[in-house]
Amino acid sequence: MDYEELKSGYKFPTVSYSLMPSVVSKYKEAVEAQPAEESFVPPLAIISHAFNSMFESISLPPGSIHAAQEAEFLKPVTIGSRIDCQAQVIQKVSRAKLNMLVIEFNAFDSDKQLVLSGKMTLVSPI
Amino acid sequence: MTLSKPEILKLRPGDALPKVVRQLTQDKVNRYAEAVGDFNPIHVDETFAAHAAFGGTVAHGMLILAYVSEMMTLAFGESWFSTGKLSVRFKAAARSTDTIAVNGKVNSVETGSDGVKFTCQVECCSQRQETVIMGKTEVKVTPE
Numbered sequence: 094m095d096y097e098e099l100k101s102g103y104k105f106p107t108v109s110y111s112l113m114p115s116v117v118s119k120y121k122e123a124v125e126a127q128p129a130e131e132s133f134v135p136p137l138a139i140i141s142h143a144f145n146s147m148f149e150s151i152s153l154p155p156g157s158i159h160a161a162q163e164a165e166f167l168k169p170v171t172i173g174s175r176i177d178c179q180a181q182v183i184q185k186v187s188r189a190k191l192n193m194l195v196i197e198f199n200a201f202d203s204d205k206q207l208v209l210s211g212k213m214t215l216v217s218p219i
Numbered sequence: 220m221t222l223s224k225p226e227i228l229k230l231r232p233g234d235a236l237p238k239v240v241r242q243l244t245q246d247k248v249n250r251y252a253e254a255v256g257d258f259n260p261i262h263v264d265e266t267f268a269a270h271a272a273f274g275g276t277v278a279h280g281m282l283i284l285a286y287v288s289e290m291m292t293l294a295f296g297e298s299w300f301s302t303g304k305l306s307v308r309f310k311a312a313a314r315s316t317d318t319i320a321v322n323g324k325v326n327s328v329e330t331g332s333d334g335v336k337f338t339c340q341v342e343c344c345s346q347r348q349e350t351v352i353m354g355k356t357e358v359k360v361t362p363e
Contacts, residue, residue, distance in 0.1 A: 123247070123251040123253070123254035124254075124282060124285035124289065125247075126292075127292075135288060136303065137281060137285045138285075141255040141257070141281050142256075144281075145255050145256040145257050156271075158309065158312075159280040159309050160309055161307065162281075162305070162306075162307050162309070163304075163307075164305050166300055166301060166302065166304070168301055170300075
């Protein structure tokens with residue numbers, strides 16, 4: 094899908110992924126996480142994997158930057174959990190030479206319980 | 220070192236959270252790209268990035284934000300995973316060779332029927348004294 098086709102209200106296809114021990118361990122090593130709360134997945138790992146899956150099918154314009162991030166963590170996610178992430182464009186505005194895209198997302202565990210929600214803002218040159 | 224529950228509950232407005240300092244390297248940025256599958260050339264392709272806006276590779280914003288989450292985990296433990304909130308702005312790019320210091324300070328402490336809510340101010344700065352991330356976090360801790 095082309096970035097230009099993204100409109101306010103667009104719902105991304107639900108993204109599903111498993112946070113297997115090897116995936117989480119690779120993430121923790123990359124962010125130099127200290128061994129606190131070892132049985133849980135760092136919540137930002139859930140968001141990072143969701144974003145990467147969401148944007149596999151959409152190429153962002155070169156020069157796009159992550160401008161803001163909001164997140165609320167509602168339930169610890171244990172290592173090995175499967176996550177379903179739903180996301181929707183809630184705002185897309187053009188101002189001067191920039192596009193601003195705001196995406197709202199909700200992540201659910203295999204019991205369909207909401208574990209995390211938030212918003213990300215991306216700014217791209219026009 | 221993670222704070223104990225009694226230490227957390229003693230935190231008052233103005234108190235500093237455990238400081239986190241991370242030295243970035245291109246190798247660390249590449250490792251993060253592999254861990255999350257984000258291979259945007261601005262992060263991992265030094266030749267491409269040399270001719271782009273920052274004149275070199277920059278770290279993923281979510282990598283720097285992970286350091287904030289690390290600080291909150293060190294301060295509040297499991298409570299961060301189950302009641303944490305964050306709202307931040309990415310103010311500048313972190314170069315792949317920067318040293319990032321994450322500082323946090325308790326802004327307010329409110330005791331309610333369901334626990335003690337801590338609101339904190341967080342900031343990530345480079346060794347160039349440039350603010351990379353600025354924002355606030357919240358976490359609720361139950362006394363028992």
